[in-house]
Amino acid sequence: MNPAPLSGLYAPSLSLLTDLYQVTMAYGYWQQGLQDREAVFHLYFRKAPFGGGYAVAAGLAYAVDLLENLRFSDDDLAYLGSLKSATGGAMFPQAFLDYLRDLKFTCDVDAVAEGTVVFGNEPLLRVQGPLLQAQLVETALLTLVNFQTLIATKASRIREAAGSDTVLEFGLRRAQGVDGGLSASRAAYLGGVDATSNVLAGQRFNIPVKGTHAHSWVMAFEDEPTAFAAYANAFPDDSVFLVDTYDTLEGVRHAISVAREMRANGHELGGIRLDSGDLAYLSREARALLNEAGFEKVRIVASNDLEENLITSLKLQGARIDTWGIGTQLVTAYDQPALGGVYKLAALRKPDDSGWDFTIKLSEQLAKTSIPGILQVRRYESEKGQPRADMLYNVAEPLPERLTIIDPLDATRRRSVRPEAAYRELLEPIFRRGKLVHQLPTLEESRARAHREVLSLDPSIRRFLNPHVYPVGLEESLNTFRTSLILEKRPLRPA
Ligand SMILES: Nc1ncnc2c1ncn2[C@@H]1O[C@H](COP(=O)(O)OP(=O)(O)OP(=O)(O)O)[C@@H](O)[C@H]1O
Ligand SMILES: O=P(O)(O)OC[C@H]1O[C@H](OP(=O)(O)OP(=O)(O)O)[C@H](O)[C@@H]1O
Ligand SMILES: O=C(O)c1cccnc1
Numbered sequence: 001m002n003p004a005p006l007s008g009l010y011a012p013s014l015s016l017l018t019d020l021y022q023v024t025m026a027y028g029y030w031q032q033g034l035q036d037r038e039a040v041f042h043l044y045f046r047k048a049p050f051g052g053g054y055a056v057a058a059g060l061a062y063a064v065d066l067l068e069n070l071r072f073s074d075d076d077l078a079y080l081g082s083l084k085s086a087t088g089g090a091m092f093p094q095a096f097l098d099y100l101r102d103l104k105f106t107c108d109v110d111a112v113a114e115g116t117v118v119f120g121n122e123p124l125l126r127v128q129g130p131l132l133q134a135q136l137v138e139t140a141l142l143t144l145v146n147f148q149t150l151i152a153t154k155a156s157r158i159r160e161a162a163g164s165d166t167v168l169e170f171g172l173r174r175a176q177g178v179d180g181g182l183s184a185s186r187a188a189y190l191g192g193v194d195a196t197s198n199v200l201a202g203q204r205f206n207i208p209v210k211g212t213h214a215h216s217w218v219m220a221f222e223d224e225p226t227a228f229a230a231y232a233n234a235f236p237d238d239s240v241f242l243v244d245t246y247d248t249l250e251g252v253r254h255a256i257s258v259a260r261e262m263r264a265n266g267h268e269l270g271g272i273r274l275d276s277g278d279l280a281y282l283s284r285e286a287r288a289l290l291n292e293a294g295f296e297k298v299r300i301v302a303s304n305d306l307e308e309n310l311i312t313s314l315k316l317q318g319a320r321i322d323t324w325g326i327g328t329q330l331v332t333a334y335d336q337p338a339l340g341g342v343y344k345l346a347a348l349r350k351p352d353d354s355g356w357d358f359t360i361k362l363s364e365q366l367a368k369t370s371i372p373g374i375l376q377v378r379r380y381e382s383e384k385g386q387p388r389a390d391m392l393y394n395v396a397e398p399l400p401e402r403l404t405i406i407d408p409l410d411a412t413r414r415r416s417v418r419p420e421a422a423y424r425e426l427l428e429p430i431f432r433r434g435k436l437v438h439q440l441p442t443l444e445e446s447r448a449r450a451h452r453e454v455l456s457l458d459p460s461i462r463r464f465l466n467p468h469v470y471p472v473g474l475e476e477s478l479n480t481f482r483t484s485l486i487l488e489k490r491p492l493r494p495a
Contacts, residue, residue: 015073029131035131039128041343042346043123045342049154051467053467054457056156068436072101109127115447117450123427144183146340148187150339158192159454189201191450193330206443206444207443212241239269249285272301280318307330358372360372369486381422399475
């Protein structure tokens, strides 16, 4: 089986999966002769989602697939050719459409591996190449990386709450459409769930598929014991009975009597599922009934609008739940349905090719002012591999001998870097001149990375409530340069 069956996910191409303004700007750049001016954009979010202290990067495999297949088909061009301007003429002239027909993606892309733990303000992706192309891919890259990073992060929080218990993703029916379901299942697995009920995701991404049965199964038979016995007949070694259709504890008793018959025939009941009521109380009662009857190994699955805080609370209440089935809250990222990742222009090659003009987007809030340069993220780690601080620096400028990391929001907060401190660079080359130069890891490898990296974080950063803020700063000369650029661009207002 193909472990990373992503190639051609968007074949022949999703080149029109963009906002109209990307195409109108592309036309404008082309008209101005700016299409090949070398540009650098960074994709980053400002604040980790769910009030948490970190995020888990995801979506790169989809982004690679999209960029590899980026081309305008005849149908795409015919559609763009049919668009009209306000006065009724063609929005785009034929010569521009011909240019798009021949367009090939030739940018360099550097990115953080999927499953890497990331923080606010650091680039997850850097695109460097012809301005028109680097601009054109903005929307699609944001669509892919924002959503999958959000869901992978939610899944890692649920994993954190569940500890070593099994977590199943049950979200497809409540997901935001087809790709919302499919890419959520992938990102949730990457972030740490153990299996999905989504069969297409199982086929496409080689994710383990698992499930129980619905209330309708019980309702389709004359009574509950008959329904359980029929299910056991179909799946003698893989049965989990949903016990709450009529009365949960009565349902547990029915499950036990069918489990006895199964045992007499050489089979064991796998589990029961609770889907309503007080899950702490019912799971304890169910455990006691099962144990008394000699079914210590029958697992208790719980579902019903669960998420990381409820799981934590249920555990504190002494719930005896072995497996958590999580749907809506996970795949819709219910408490924060979007990650506000942005894609900002940070450098433009000078027209005479003599170097770079670094660019900045100002904001009233310093937190929203962009970071100029061609950025790399250097992660300093302890001897045990625990992340200690991340430093953003401009690879287009030489690094000073003595490194100091400055908090971009408060320049008085500084950290010196020991020259011998161990580090790794997070952005890795993915495309060079439009050619894929990176062997993408399998989904299993990315999932293992996410698991490893989240666990390597200090628990104070992983906690849900008021997590400690992980230090991400600018290398001192970059910070000084950014401040000077802000002063240069911001008008000096009269008092
Ligand atoms: N012990 C508990 N502590 C905190 N929350 C719980 C506990 N048990 C269940 N919950 C959660 O409370 C919410 C409401 O559950 P409850 O079963 O009362 O309502 P419901 O979903 O409307 O039930 P039903 O399906 O019977 O109509 C769910 O999110 C459930 O996971
Ligand atoms: O609560 P979630 O986290 O979203 O998990 C998925 C839910 O979907 C199912 O309910 P549904 O009522 O759709 O069908 P059912 O008859 O199988 O329970 C299942 O029983 C869960 O309660
Ligand atoms: O298999 C299950 O138990 C399941 C699947 C989807 C949604 N809710 C439950």
